[in-house]
Amino acid sequence: MTSTTWQSVQAEALRRIRSREWPPGGQIPHEADLAEELGCSRGTVNRALRDLAEAGLLERRRKAGTRVPLNPVRKATLEIPIIRQDVEGRGQTYGYRLLATREAAPPPEICERLSLKPDTAMIHVLALHLADDLPFCLEDRWINLRVVPEIAQTDLTKISANEWLVQNAAFSAGSFAFGAIAAPEATAKWLDCPIGAPLFTLDRTTWAAALPITSVRLCYIPGYQMRAEI
Amino acid sequence: MTSTTWQSVQAEALRRIRSREWPPGGQIPHEADLAEELGCSRGTVNRALRDLAEAGLLERRRKAGTRVPLNPVRKATLEIPIIRQDVEGRGQTYGYRLLATREAAPPPEICERLSLKPDTAMIHVLALHLADDLPFCLEDRWINLRVVPEIAQTDLTKISANEWLVQNAAFSAGSFAFGAIAAPEATAKWLDCPIGAPLFTLDRTTWAAALPITSVRLCYIPGYQMRAEI
Numbered sequence: 056m057t058s059t060t061w062q063s064v065q066a067e068a069l070r071r072i073r074s075r076e077w078p079p080g081g082q083i084p085h086e087a088d089l090a091e092e093l094g095c096s097r098g099t100v101n102r103a104l105r106d107l108a109e110a111g112l113l114e115r116r117r118k119a120g121t122r123v124p125l126n127p128v129r130k131a132t133l134e135i136p137i138i139r140q141d142v143e144g145r146g147q148t149y150g151y152r153l154l155a156t157r158e159a160a161p162p163p164e165i166c167e168r169l170s171l172k173p174d175t176a177m178i179h180v181l182a183l184h185l186a187d188d189l190p191f192c193l194e195d196r197w198i199n200l201r202v203v204p205e206i207a208q209t210d211l212t213k214i215s216a217n218e219w220l221v222q223n224a225a226f227s228a229g230s231f232a233f234g235a236i237a238a239p240e241a242t243a244k245w246l247d248c249p250i251g252a253p254l255f256t257l258d259r260t261t262w263a264a265a266l267p268i269t270s271v272r273l274c275y276i277p278g279y280q281m282r283a284e285i
Numbered sequence: 286m287t288s289t290t291w292q293s294v295q296a297e298a299l300r301r302i303r304s305r306e307w308p309p310g311g312q313i314p315h316e317a318d319l320a321e322e323l324g325c326s327r328g329t330v331n332r333a334l335r336d337l338a339e340a341g342l343l344e345r346r347r348k349a350g351t352r353v354p355l356n357p358v359r360k361a362t363l364e365i366p367i368i369r370q371d372v373e374g375r376g377q378t379y380g381y382r383l384l385a386t387r388e389a390a391p392p393p394e395i396c397e398r399l400s401l402k403p404d405t406a407m408i409h410v411l412a413l414h415l416a417d418d419l420p421f422c423l424e425d426r427w428i429n430l431r432v433v434p435e436i437a438q439t440d441l442t443k444i445s446a447n448e449w450l451v452q453n454a455a456f457s458a459g460s461f462a463f464g465a466i467a468a469p470e471a472t473a474k475w476l477d478c479p480i481g482a483p484l485f486t487l488d489r490t491t492w493a494a495a496l497p498i499t500s501v502r503l504c505y506i507p508g509y510q511m512r513a514e515i
Contacts, residue, residue, distance in 0.1 A: 230513070233513075234465075234509065234511070235464075251481070253465040253483035253484065280462040281462065281463045283460070284459070
């Protein structure tokens with residue numbers, strides 16, 4: 056008696072996808088039918104197909120069954136560390152300088168990005184993150200005081216807004232945009248790089264349910280790379 | 286009789302994390318105990334905690350139980366579309382030009398990145414992806430012929446290596462690095478932008494089990510942003 060493992064079911068499913076026995080756009084057999092054909096439980100089939108679906112090689116739809124997608128989309132999981140952890144993960148010593156903080160009304164682009172009225176009470180924070188005492192990342196952040204009023208009583212010279220928010224403004228939705236800019240004059244000064252140098256940027260907004268918490272632009276020094284695994 | 290839903294269990298768990306009733310670094314109760322306390326099944330507790338773990342707000346360890354992490358790491362899922370889909374998703378018309386393709390030995394940096402010997406048979410592909418007939422992304426790619434020999438018989442003027450590989454070299458592991466560079470002269474020519482303009486870059490390597498398939502650098506036009514959701 057041989058036992059059919061989920062790994063062997065997965066290998067067989069992969070073989071059928073690659074050989075186009077299960078063609079792009081086509082529906083694959085029901086789990087119950089596959090289980091019968093391959094001589095295993097339905098749970099084993101389900102376990103086998105789960106990874107393939109997560110990797111974007113199968114597409115599961117409620118009621119419509121499972122298909123081989125016409126255009127598979129690869130998904131990567133990106134860990135967004137606190138900047139301190141990013142620096143320490145590179146084997147460097149982390150440092151932090153609060154450059155400026157003030158209560159202010161948000162500029163139009165922040166209002167638009169966070170769907171806020173211009174009279175919303177916000178805090179603007181400018182901070183420099185250091186690696187081995189050298190500039191690493193410039194943080195330019197707006198924080199919504201209506202959602203996290205406690206930040207007004209927080210000493211941001213001691214803990215970065217980045218770290219405080221990750222620890223205290225939990226479970227938000229958010230969006231990211233990665234890009235590149237030519238270093239503007241003020242940014243170049245803080246990052247100690249030539250004006251116009253190519254900088255990797257991360258723009259991030261985070262939300263607690265429907266309430267916008269913060270919008271931040273991180274500008275990294277020339278040569279910085281952000282890594283992720285599929 | 287009230288029924289306890291996984292949503293209400295999740296809300297209660299979140300409340301305890303935020304209020305530090307479950308403090309950072311501390312272990313939370315066993316699922317069975319939580320189920321009894323909250324009057325629901327263990328499966329409901331499990332379902333409730335799954336999202337929190339995926340969002341990085343809880344840390345599940347085999348045998349060691351579930352903890353509130355000291356330093357929560359936010360995870361974002363990034364969909365890596367075929368470039369054609371990225372262009373079409375922006376409401377633009379996709380175009381593609383194969384600029385050069387040749388069999389060649391890989392340069393040292395590619396050997397190192399893919400752990401390959403210098404005499405590995407590879408194909409080098411240079412291609413330009415267009416949006417509304419304008420340059421969008423320059424693809425500079427090395428492909429390992431030992432793993433995907435079929436690519437040598439593929440007409441890469443008809444289908445991009447990007448698309449062919451996604452459809453045919455399935456289920457690989459991979460790593461990504463995002464960054465920014467100043468446009469080198471040749472890149473600037475293809476992307477029709479000034480030399481030295483800041484370009485967002487994506488370096489990607491993909492693997493089939495332990496076998497390296499491909500290494501690619503994508504250089505996007507100035508102003509391009511890659512978006513993701515938490």
